[in-house]
Amino acid sequence: MDKIFSRNRIKLPKLNKIMYNKNTGKLLKIIAILLIAIIVFKIAVNSTIPIIDEQCRTMAKSIATKISNEEATRVMADYDYDDFCMVEKDEDNNVKLITTNMITINKIISDIPILIQRELEKEENNTFALKLRKLYRK
Numbered sequence: 772m773d774k775i776f777s778r779n780r781i782k783l784p785k786l787n788k789i790m791y792n793k794n795t796g797k798l799l800k801i802i803a804i805l806l807i808a809i810i811v812f813k814i815a816v817n818s819t820i821p822i823i824d825e826q827c828r829t830m831a832k833s834i835a836t837k838i839s840n841e842e843a844t845r846v847m848a849d850y851d852y853d854d855f856c857m858v859e860k861d862e863d864n865n866v867k868l869i870t871t872n873m874i875t876i877n878k879i880i881s882d883i884p885i886l887i888q889r890e891l892e893k894e895e896n897n898t899f900a901l902k903l904r905k906l907y908r909k
Contacts, residue, residue: 830899842886
């Protein structure tokens with residue numbers, strides 16, 4: 772009787788015939804555990820980095836907005852409406868001409884960004900903490 776599918780078998784060596792000591796087996800187990808731990812760590816880091824980046828961006832925008840508003844308010848507190856423009860009226864108390872004081876306006880425009888930059892460069896504004904319990908997404 773002939774076999775329909777006949778082919779030669781591949782002869783693999785049996786594992787129990789390979790000579791190795793007990794230390795080699797332990798070393799292979801340790802390497803496997805470390806490899807799995809590194810892969811899990813890499814997956815965890817790759818999944819949390821976008822969340823941390825977004826929280827950092829949000830915090831930086833919040834700090835920058837707060838500082839710019841505070842500095843603009845501080846600069847503008849030194850000026851009145853009359854410092855920016857002059858209103859000329861005729862005999863009947865009608866507005867005839869409104870002129871702007873460009874020197875004062877240009878001074879304000881140049882002072883505010885300089886003060887904002889100085890405030891942003893301070894050490895307490897360059898660091899902030901993130902709470903790790905907020906690393907999950909809804």
